[in-house]
Every structure is written in C-alpha cells, then in structure tokens.
C-alpha cells in the first residue's frame with residue numbers, strides 16, 4: 231500500500247486535514263500526518279508528501295527524504311461551517327483573525343469572492359493592535375490569537391484541501407479512474423445539500439449559490455445540479471462553456487440548455503448512477519449522473535473524451551518509459567491454421583475474465599505474445615504489464631526483485647527501499663515466464679501471493695495488498711515436474727485456472743507460408759520467396775518454432791541479392807530438408823500425421839497395413855529402419871508400448 235504523508239503547520243490543521251484525507255483515500259493508501267508546531271523528529275519517507283500550504287514549504291521540505299512526489303495543497307474554506315457567516319448582520323465590522331498577514335488577507339479575499347461581502351472585514355494577526363470595539367471575530371481555527379473581549383467568535387475551522395488537489399493525489403496513487411467519481415460525489419454531495427438548505431431562505435440564496443459556484447468553478451470538470459423536474463440549481467463556468475450558454479442558467483430547465491432528447495432523457499432517468507457518451511456541439515463527452523438520495527437532486531459531471539484520452543495517453547507514456555507495457559495484441563498473432571484460430575478465440579475469451587492463466591508450449595511458440603495480447607484485450611489494458619523470466623532470474627535476487635525490500639533489509643539495499651515487480655504491476659498483469667524454473671522456495675512464496683493477494687517486502691512488516699492478474703508460462707511439462715516433486719501441486723492448480731496449450735509449428739504447417747510472407751514483408755516489402763524454398767521449409771521440423779523462423783527470415787533477407795529468396799539463400803544445413811526427402815520416408819511421415827489427426831497411435835503394424843492398402847509393400851522391419859532414420863533427422867520419436875511413433 232502506498233504511503234501518503236501530510237505535513238501541516240499546526241496540530242489543529244493536521245487533525246482536520248488528516249480526517250479529510252482519510253475520507254478520500256483511506257483504504258487505498260496509508261495516511262500519516264505531522265504538525266510542525268509539535269516538532270517532527272525523524273526524516274519523512276513516503277510515496278507522496280502533501281504540504282498543507284506554500285507558507286510552510288521551506289520548513290517542511292527539510293524533513294523530507296526519499297519521497298517520489300511532493301504536492302502543495304490548494305485549500306478552500308470549509309463550506310460546511312461557512313453558513314454561520316451568513317447570519318452576521320449587514321454592515322457589521324468583523325475581525326478576521328489568522329496566524330500571519332498573508333493567510334489573513336488570502337482568507338478575506340476568499341470570503342469576498344464567495345459573495346460574503348455584506349460585512350466589513352478587518353485583518354488581525356499577531357502584532358496587530360485593536361483600536362476600536364468590535365463584536366464579531368472570524369478565525370480559521372486560530373482561537374488563541376483572537377483578542378479577549380470580543381463577544382461573538384466564529385471558528386470556521388481550518389481550510390480544507392480542494393478537489394483539484396484531491397484529483398492530483400488520486401492520479402499519483404494510480405486510482406484516479408476508479409475513485410474520481412466517488413470523490414466527486416462526496417465533495418458535491420455536501421455542497422449541494424448546502425445549496426438546498428439555502429434555497430429555502432430566499433434572501434440568502436444568491437450568496438449561497440455564489441459560494442457554491444466558486445467552489446465548482448475551481449473544478450476541472452463541468453458540473454451541473456438539477457431537481458427532478460430538470461430545473462438547474464447550480465452549475466459551473468465549464469458547463470456553460472461546453473453547452474455554449476451565456477448569462478445565468480440557474481433556474482432554467484435542462485431542456486433549454488441541452489439540445490437533443492437523448493441527453494435530457496438520460497439526465498432525467500431514474501437510474502441512481504449512470505454514465506454514457508454523448509455529442510455536444512461536435513465534441514464527445516462522457517456524462518456521469520448520480521441522484522442524491524436525501525434531496526432527490528441529481529448531479530451530472532461532463533468530461534471531454536479528448537481529455538480522458540489525453541490522461542490515458544499520459545499514463546501509458548509513463549508505463550512505456552518504465553518498459554512495463556504489452557507490445558502485442560491478437561492482431562499481431564499471425565497464422566491461418568485451425569489450431570491457431572481456435573487458440574486465438576479461446577485467448578480472447580480468457581482476456582475478458584480476470585482469472586489466472588497458464589500457457590504451455592515449446593520455446594518460441596508465442597507464449598509471451600499471447601500473454602501480451604490477453605493483457606491488451608483485458609480491462610487492465612491501460613495498466614502495467616510486467617514480465618519476469620524465471621530462467622534468467624538468479625535465485626538470490628528473485629525474492630527481492632519480485633517482492634521488493636525495505637531500507638536496511640540487507641547489505642547493499644537501496645536507501646528508501648525498493649518496490650518489487652508485484653507492486654510495480656499493481657492494477658495490471660504480471661507475466662511469470664518459465665515458471666517451471668522457479669525454485670521450490672520461491673514457489674511457496676508465489677503460492678501465498680496468489681492465495682492472499684498481498685505481499686510483504688523483505689525486511690518489512692507491512693502487508694501490502696496487490697491487485698494483479700497472473701499469467702504464467704512454461705516450456706516444460708509442469709504435470710511431469712509435479713510428479714517428480716519439482717513443482718508444487720497446489721501452485722500448479724492455482725495457476726492452471728485458465729489454460730492454453732500452444733502447438734509447435736511443425737503441427738500447424740499451414741502457418742509456415744503465412745508467417746514467412748509476414749516476416750519477409752516486415753523486413754522488405756517488395757521481396758518474394760520462391761515456392762521451392764517454402765517447400766523445403768515446410769519439410770523442416772522447426773525445433774525453435776516461430777522464433778527460429780523469424781531468425782531465419784532475417785538471415786535470408788540479409789543474404790538475398792535478388793528480388794526473390796531462392797534455395798541459395800538458405801543456410802547449408804537447411805538444404806538437407808529439400809524434397810530430396812525420400813518418397814518412402816515422406817509416405818511414412820504422412821501416414822503418421824494422418825493417424826495423429828484421427829487421434830490414433832502410429833504402430834509399425836498399422837503403418838505397414840496402410841502402406842499395403844496404398845499398394846506399397848514395406849515389411850515391419852523395413853518400416854523400423856525408416857522410422858529410425860526419421861528419428862535421427864528429428865521428425866519423429868519412437869515410444870515404447872502402445873503409443874507407437876509420434877511426430878515431433
């Protein structure tokens with residue numbers, strides 16, 4: 231879990247802002263807070279530090295160490311308490327009391343901007359002298375400074391963090407998409423309730439609405455609140471800009487403001503919460519609306535699709551910078567064979583759920599390609615895709631790489647500790663490649679993460695919840711490893727919730743030509759390949775699968791001088807797979823392939839019978855020597871017992 235630290239000037243402000251932060255991000259982040267007037271003993275380490283005001287910035291920054299982001303909060307007066315000010319008699323002199331000249335003036339300006347200018351404000355801070363008798367004092371939490379003999383003191387409490395700063399914090403925590411709507415409802419709910427309250431006191435109405443408007447104008451989104459008849463109660467400048475309205479729109483009907491019945495219908499529908507895409511004056515907007523239960527008032531926010539795309543792009547750029555992105559989609563998986571189309575189909579379905587996946591297949595068959603495509607078609611597509619390869623991860627580093635560590639966890643540990651790959655992948659997908667190479671100790675740890683969905687850094691004592699989808703891959707037969715006691719059975723079943731088995735290239739020979747054309751055209755658009763070369767390559771058994779084919783294309787394109795790749799452009803050892811493959815051997819291979827397709831064993835007796843049916847007489851002994859030859863060439867593997875001969 232990320233750590234957010236608040237530094238405030240005074241204890242009173244700290245308490246109020248801490249509570250406010252907890253209400254917005256409690257549960258998503260661990261919130262800690264300090265007040266400078268109470269003294270700060272240790273250096274502060276956190277993911278985000280929020281400084282309550284720029285006035286304490288220089289002092290606060292001295293306490294910070296190893297922080298990824300510092301945010302200076304923008305603050306607004308606490309609108310819950312502000313209503314008390316409306317009842318101060320007109321024309322009254324009011325002392326505004328705060329801790330220094332700048333903040334005092336800032337708050338007075340704010341109150342005036344809110345429309346609360348029916349009284350005369352007199353600034354007062356330590357060092358000022360009170361020259362006349364004054365009946366009212368207002369202070370944002372600085373009661374101790376208020377002169378003794380003032381009869382009415384209104385403590386409006388410390389100013390709160392504004393919604394723009396809240397949005398910035400949510401973005402830094404990577405939860406903007408999921409949490410922004412909730413934060414907006416929470417923020418607007420209070421404001422609109424206040425509006426409703428004042429709507430009943432008609433003489434105070436304008437002032438209250440002015441206040442709400444200032445708060446709403448500070449928001450980046452366009453906002454609108456209306457009653458169940460569609461009468462607008464409050465809106466902000468951004469909304470007027472989007473709909474192209476001039477003058478005051480409060481009191482008008484939403485029908486006058488929005489053209490097009492579909493938007494009106496949507497806004498007035500009884501759905502408690504709904505979201506949809508609409509076009510307004512040629513631009514696309516996502517409109518989200520909620521009905522506030524207690525007041526039966528609806529709030530709608532409008533976000534430009536362009537801005538959202540921009541935000542998404544920004545987040546993606548960040549992932550690209552770190553290399554945590556998935557390069558491929560299903561369109562990049564080439565092949566026309568029934569096998570590959572079937573697996574692509576399954577893969578697309580798997581992408582739509584959020585379950586753990588195990589991909590098995592020989593080296594180079596495209597396991598990482600599929601994992602990447604699944605991520606890119608899943609709901610996690612805009613979040614990180616982090617790949618870990620267990621075959622190249624040294625045992626002694628694996629744990630710290632995966633789970634991270636705290637500062638001082640071991641000699642050489644970085645200052646401030648380090649996030650592990652599971653934490654880096656939070657919200658997205660982690661691809662555990664060559665999982666069969668993970669040690670038993672690591673398997674136990676991985677099992678725990680999969681079961682509990684949480685990790686603990688090395689040397690740490692905090693439990694960090696993790697929201698990641700796991701896709702594992704292996705070129706080993708995990709079932710066999712389980713039987714040999716080299717792979718934990720419980721982990722095997724945890725991983726194999728969804729399962730994909732990628733067939734080797736020699737079992738989908740139809741794809742060879744398509745893949746050759748594809749990789750050649752990627753290197754050199756105009757270059758062709760002669761059929762005789764394709765035929766040789768179809769006869770080859772491709773132990774390195776598509777990776778080997780891709781590398782071969784690189785070679786052929788590099789050595790080819792003409793406009794067509796011919797036999798002479800093949801590496802020498804490949805020429806051996808020319809159609810020189812003797813007819814008798816080819817016949818036997820074809821028979822084995824046919825039997826495999828029908829799900830039958832290829833015993834020597836069966837091969838002998840089929841040959842006979844085709845009018846070719848080969849004894850079982852002759853078939854045995856030919857199978858031996860084919861085995862030497864890497865085409866088949868003879869198994870003892872009833873299984874017979876298998877194609878490789």
Ligand SMILES: Nc1ncnc2c1ncn2[C@@H]1O[C@H](COP(=O)(O)OP(=O)(O)OP(=O)(O)O)[C@@H](O)[C@H]1O
Pocket residue numbers: 562563564565591592593594595596597598599600663703704705776777780
């Ligand atoms: N169907 C395909 N279409 C296009 N390219 C493919 C296809 N299958 C694999 N490739 C390419 O072949 C190479 C190997 O693929 P990938 O790394 O996904 O295989 P892998 O099974 O994960 O291999 P390993 O087990 O060795 O890690 C990559 O460059 C990949 O883009």
